[in-house]
Amino acid sequence: MKQANTAIDLAIKFGFLALMAGLIVFFSITAEGFLTPFSAVFILQSVAITGILALGVTSTLVVGGFDLSIGAVATSALMLSSYVMVVWEMNAFWAVTFSLMMGAFVGFLNGVLIVKMRVPDLLATLGMMFLLIGAQRIPTEGRSISTGMALPDGTIADGTFSQAFLMLGRHRIGDLVPLSVVFLIVIAILVWVFLELTRHGRLMYAIGSNAQAASLAGTNVNRYKIIAYMISGTLASVGGVLLAARLGRGDVASGNNLLLDSVAAALIGFAVLGASKPNAFGTAIGALFVGILLQGLTMLNAPYYTQDFIKGAVLVVALMFTFALSGRSGRGRI
């Protein structure tokens, strides 16, 4: 009996990491060129933006909330930073600053809607998502932003994406590691430190587990919830800026998959090391897992349209790890 228990415990704790190791071994054997530095960097680059967004969602999951607006915040930041440079002809600093402020402000609005107006989190952030998807298209009448485009008033936009801005998405350190990957790693470490090592993170977990108890223990529940949504909005706008810098234009059609991919990464994170709760390390691993899987399958010539199916399947399996195997009821709701 004792033996069986420890076997299950081990499966819960290391099952997902073992699965990932197995996947790497499998692709190394079957897909030529998978186990090269170039391929590893490519994987990291492909998950950098969704990973950053996923870390934001994680902070809202920690307080027992959820943020559906992150994808829309990211694309809004993409459009805004492009607009600032191309139409207003300002430099990279202002493009980034305005975008981050917009992200933090949207997060603040989400938080206020949820905390003060008592709108359920899924609905508040869903509404915000629709609002942003619409709002970001109004200034350009639905067109993508690029140098030389005609504005609604008939003038031509002369601004350009500054080199400094494009570097954020395209520069490689030592011609190998993209800057966006460095951002992902730094942000992942910061979020991990914040959630695991500071008392603020501890109180946020307490709120997610029992908000009433946290409140009666003197925690300012509303303030921490708003902060969680502001972290989420800010990180989503970081993702949007990096996407704009990579694309070099304000493309209205990009970023469709950001929401699904990042939410999947955060939820897969529940299963890593048997945490059964949102956590920064798990989220980073979750993003990496999806990246490895997709890269390997692409190298094996799996058709692109199977990708969403595979991501969904991985998510379902991960949720089974979390909820069924560990026999915990989870956190009541995600």
Place this chain on the structure above:
Amino acid sequence: MNVGEPAIQLSDVRKAFGQNQVLRGIDLDIPAGQVTVLMGANGAGKSTLVKVLCGVHSADGGEVRLDGAPFAPATPSEALRAGVVTVHQNINDGVVPDLDVASNLLLDTLASGSGTFLKRREMRARAREIAAAVGLEIDVTRPVADLTLADRQLVSIARAMAHAPKMLILDEPTSSLSAVEADRLFDLIEMLRERGVAILYISHRMSDIRRLADRILSMRDGRIVGAFDEKPLDYSGAVRAMLGHEMTEVDIRVPERGRPVMEIKDLVLREGAAPFSITAHENEVIAVAGLVGSGKSTFASVLFGLQPPVAGTMRLDGGPHLPANAREAIRAGVFMCPRDRLVNAVVTDFDITENITLPFTRRHSRGSFLSFRSERATARKMIADMGVICQGADDGILTLSGGNQQKVMVARWMAEASRLLILDEPFQGVDIQARRDIGRKIRETAPSRGTIVFVAELDEALEVADRILVMSEHSVVGDHRNENIDVSAIMAEVVDAATARAAGQ
């Protein structure tokens, strides 16, 4: 079914949750055509008993017979089919607010019936019959969301009546009704009694009990401790039995009290309640006793800043005390260990250490960074002090028994020095050993602060307190030193205020 014959008989019914024995052998008969009132303090086991009867829980031992046949429903719908109908305390549990009255009345038929499409006209006709049968005059096409609470409750009872029940259980049905609304409910209950339905009525309201009761059962600590069925009914006796008093071995020597800590002057807890003044001192443990609804919880909430008083002043160490929320109260040194630990206190995802340090993470941090070593040291010390039985400080809180969980919750607030420690029903769902341990700890740590313990049973007050306050009608009506105490005088205050109020209505 004949009046007076037992409709339902329980013998030696037992139920435990983990190590916590909630029902310790219940023997009772509920006769047809009578209203049997069940009284009991919080945690006496009333709700569990109801849940066994209506199929939510199954008993661990003993036997239930319905009309002579064994009755052990596995689900609520099985109990319903067998003719045991329950109207729960929370009125909205019994209705679907978004549907109209007719659909609500026929909900059980809809849920178990055949066919796919609704036949609206037939449904309405049938619904009107059901409503008429219980004297409910209401437009069956109205959405339930538009109805008053009282009407919603009548709808849920009418719905239950469609099953021609043998037994009706009402769990504190008047707790959210006005006097006029309650009257309509009583008329209905009396009508059902005439029809020979056995009625089990759970309430604390003396006015309800006086109006309806044919017999009274008092429940305490998982047992039936008193049955009163001779007219005139002995209401005071029933309340005494429910509050209970067995001479306990705990020997309180009332110590010299210290400086005043909390001076309360002319405090009014709600509109129309009498003002009261109380001073809590260092090295003094005050227990507050009183029935449910006597204002104990309101008093605790006001002290801890969860709600403002209507009038009056509170002074803490001479300075004004009017916290706007829990945070301000804690900062001022007023701590509260709340009641219903699983709802209000336990952070289920956390281990023992994290649960203990929750309010005082700042003390265990350098800057914003937690010092795990400091947290662990505090947790180990508190575990040893309180005698928490566990493997280690990093055990998940839910791996502990109820008594040990409660010790951790009390330890949370004893880990730091306070000026006034409020414990709201700290002995709820706690075994006798844990209760002793917690009581002893409260006493030991009392010299440096004022202490107010809100209790459900008088025994608990006699065990821990130097001074016992009795609350009634949202005011303090008695103040006793716990020395050569006249228990019956306290009982009289608890009961008489309540019965006097009922008589006056």
